[in-house]
Amino acid sequence: MKRFLEKLVEGALLLSGSITSITILLIVIFLFKEASGLFNSPVIEEGYVLGLNKANPVKDLNSYQIKQIFDGEITNWDEVGGKEEPIEVVRLSDLTKYYTEEELGASFENIPSKASELTSKHAGIILFLPKEYIAKNFNGTLLNHETLRPGDFFGGKEWYPTASPSAQYGLLPLLLGTIWVSLGAILLSLPFGIAVAVYLAEIASMRVRNFLKPLIELLAGIPSVVYGFFGLVVIVPFLQESFKLPVGETALAGSIVLAIMALPTIITVAEDAMRTVPRATKEASLALGATQWQTIYRVIIPYAKSGITSAAVLGIGRAIGETMAVLMVTGNAAVIPHTLLEPVRTIPATIAAELGEASAGSGHYQALFALGCILFLITMVISISIEFISKKKYN
Amino acid sequence: MLTIDAKNVDFYYSDFHALKNINLEVEQNKVVAFIGPSGCGKSTFLRILNRMNDLIPGTRLTGSVLVEGQDIYAPGIHVDELRKKVGMVFQKPNPFPKSIFENVAYGLRVNGVNDKTFIEERVVESIKAAALWDEVKDKLKKSAFALSGGQQQRLCIARALAISPKVLLMDEPASALDPISTAKIEELIYELKKDYTIVIVTHNMQQASRVSDKTAYFYLGELIEYDETTKIFTNPQHISTQNYITGRFG
Known part of the structure; x- marks a missing residue:
């Protein structure tokens, strides 16, 4: 009886020890699992794309560069490795500066074609639009499949998670x-x-x-x-x-x-x-x-x-x-x-x-x-x- | 001049009257053994001689204790100066968690000696004087805890010798040691007598008779008998002393 009790206590101690270790392990795993998704998330807002003129040699922008472009801190493509060419930022709302509301259509059905046309005409353009406004035969380069790079997080100098179009997750x-x-x-x-x-x-x-x-x-x-x-x-x-x-x-x-x-x-x-x-x-x-x-x-x-x-x-x-x-x-x-x-x-x-x-x-x-x-x-x-x-x- | 001269010493732990009217003199370069049953006050008296009891709150002393003619309980006496003059070896070896060398050098360093070559010489001398040199000369940089108990105790003696005290107090220095280490310590005491005055507390009657010149028998806080060791062990004046040394109690 006594021996049985001792075994029982020993078992209980072993159990509590292993439960504690497993819990700690699970917490750590959970932490890292949730965090690992960060580097699979897109650089720009979900559901949006960036479009450039076809002639623009820039194929690659990191999160911080995008932010600086849209904040007007970078105004020329040569600053991000492109040709000498002023940057022209175009958001959805800016389209009205180039086209009248009639041209864009009553229910904006013409936006895809107009956006495509605009991109092909302006050499220095950077277009920021929701995906559904991009035509199938879009006449330009799209930068939509970029994901956040480790450098953007570990070396990022700004923390600004609500920045648009590119949230800043600088550590x-x-x-x-x-x-x-x-x-x-x-x-x-x-x-x-x-x-x-x-x-x-x-x-x-x-x-x-x-x-x-x-x-x-x-x-x-x-x-x-x-x-x-x-x-x-x-x-x-x-x-x-x-x-x-x-x-x-x-x-x-x-x-x-x-x-x-x-x-x-x-x-x-x-x-x-x-x-x-x-x-x-x-x-x-x-x-x-x-x-x-x-x-x-x-x-x-x-x-x-x-x-x-x-x-x-x-x-x-x-x-x-x-x-x-x-x-x-x-x-x-x-x-x-x-x-x-x-x-x-x-x-x-x-x-x-x-x-x-x-x-x-x-x-x-x-x-x-x-x-x-x-x-x-x-x-x-x-x-x-x-x-x-x-x-x-x-x- | 007497090395130690205690007059009418009464000592109290708060309310407990631990020592009653002790009068005791120790001459230079003699070995005096304190014997008596546990709790008789012999260790307390030993610790009075370097004011180690000051560390215990609530203790009080009346009477006077002179070391080389100076009242060590007089106001204005620096306890650290006194303890430099009256070294102590404890019951259990208590080396510092430092290297063997640093253990012996410690007393010099805390007393403001910075001269490197002097420290080195003094450390070697002290370790030799404590009959430990042959065993540790190759591992002075090693931790003192790597030594055996007997070696540690001799290291503690070397440590006490390094600051050249006049008096060496030993509180049952061999009680935690094996017979061989004990024999070495006893031999050492015999050697050290040439240069130091030694007071040793011991529970071991043979040890007292082997190493000491004079023996003091304490009982219930009183100094019952204090005389030449040979006399105490062959012809004690008090029945209590006789009973104790013949092993009838204690």
């Missing part, structure tokens, strides 16, 4: 925003957190410690939206005032809020690590005439190094993945930041803010999942590399 502004905010947060919270941990573990009296430790642990339980609100009401105006900024919602505000949020984790984990340093080791140092400070930085911190690194990893993990508080205080401008005092937008904030408005299966939706994958990869790389470093130092 760089969001990635850099995330890195700036997280880096700032970790630079602020790590020294401070370790200092507090040292104080609590080695210097504070029992009474102070017993008061402070639960208080700090309590901080970890405050919902992030409350931190965001605090940041919005206190930190953002403070930064705006003290740096004389047009807006206070900056990367720095995000860093400060995140630093405050990451502190309890860093302090608790680092302090626990320092308290595991055997009393005998500490005494050995003191007995050799080392002062308390020398003992702390020569023995206790090196001894607790692996614990302190895991504190740092957990802190970074929290900073990189944190969504709500950052969304509230960073200003959410998806532009590549140059200083900490500019608005930025982080990857998690983008996912949270935009997933609701992206239709399932669209390029936008897949791009958001791709962002999720990037986030996953970043945290994975960080934890693996830190584990590697701390292991290497230990041997």
Whole structure:
């Protein structure tokens, strides 16, 4: 009976272990599956095509070039590898500039033939039309089967998913925003957190410690939206005032809020690590005439190094993945930041803010999942590399 | 001048009166053994001599303890200076998680020695003095944890010797070791006597009689008897001492 019970418990433990692993695996697979569709989605809006004059040597435009052409930032074909020829942008609505409504027909039945005619006449034209307005014998080149290239995503400098005709899914502004905010947060919270941990573990009296430790642990339980609100009401105006900024919602505000949020984790984990340093080791140092400070930085911190690194990893993990508080205080401008005092937008904030408005299966939706994958990869790389470093130092 | 001179020492752990009116003198270059049953206060007294008990909150001491004529509990005494003069070896080997070399160099480094060649010389000297050189000379860069327990304990002795203390306190230094390592430590104590004053706490009667010049017997916080080792072991004055050394209790 007893043996049977033990087997049962063992089985239950095995089951829960495998369920957890399978769940994690499934989440990762789901993430990457949804994201992989991104590079199969068309560069331009679904159901539309781009038409060029037959004589135009340009056969290939990437997403960013298309956007620049339609925004009027590129005005000549030689800028995208064509001949010296001004670009003439023609959207559906622009057709009325070339033809009267009678010519186009009462129910626009003549659009296909007119569009074809227009394209053949104008050497510098780029035509953007829904597929159904393209005649079978269209007299021009069509660029409709282009799909988004990895370069457009990984090297893209703009995130503008609602841009027409070519939505911009550039990773760089969001990635850099995330890195700036997280880096700032970790630079602020790590020294401070370790200092507090040292104080609590080695210097504070029992009474102070017993008061402070639960208080700090309590901080970890405050919902992030409350931190965001605090940041919005206190930190953002403070930064705006003290740096004389047009807006206070900056990367720095995000860093400060995140630093405050990451502190309890860093302090608790680092302090626990320092308290595991055997009393005998500490005494050995003191007995050799080392002062308390020398003992702390020569023995206790090196001894607790692996614990302190895991504190740092957990802190970074929290900073990189944190969504709500950052969304509230960073200003959410998806532009590549140059200083900490500019608005930025982080990857998690983008996912949270935009997933609701992206239709399932669209390029936008897949791009958001791709962002999720990037986030996953970043945290994975960080934890693996830190584990590697701390292991290497230990041997 | 006496190396250690304790007068009317009373010691308390909060409310617990751990040592009662202890008077004890130790001359230079002698080995003194503290014996007595567990909880008798011998380790507490040992740790008074380098103020290691300061680390325990709620402890209190009255009376005076002089080391080389200086009251070590007087205000204005720097504890780290004192501990440089009074080295300590603990019950369990407690090397730092560093290399063998760095373990021995540690005491020098924390005391502000930066001269590389001096540190190297001193480390080698200390390891030789601790009778460990032949075993570790090829692996000074290796982690101290790679050594056996007995080697680790001798490393801890080398570490204590490196800063040239006047007094060496040993708190049951061989209790966690095998007989062969114990014999080596005892031999070492005999050698070290030439240069250092040694106070050793031990539970092992034979060890006390083998290594020490004088023996102090503690019981329930009191110093019952303190005399030449030969006298204590052959002709104790107190019945309690006799009972203890003959193994009737303790």
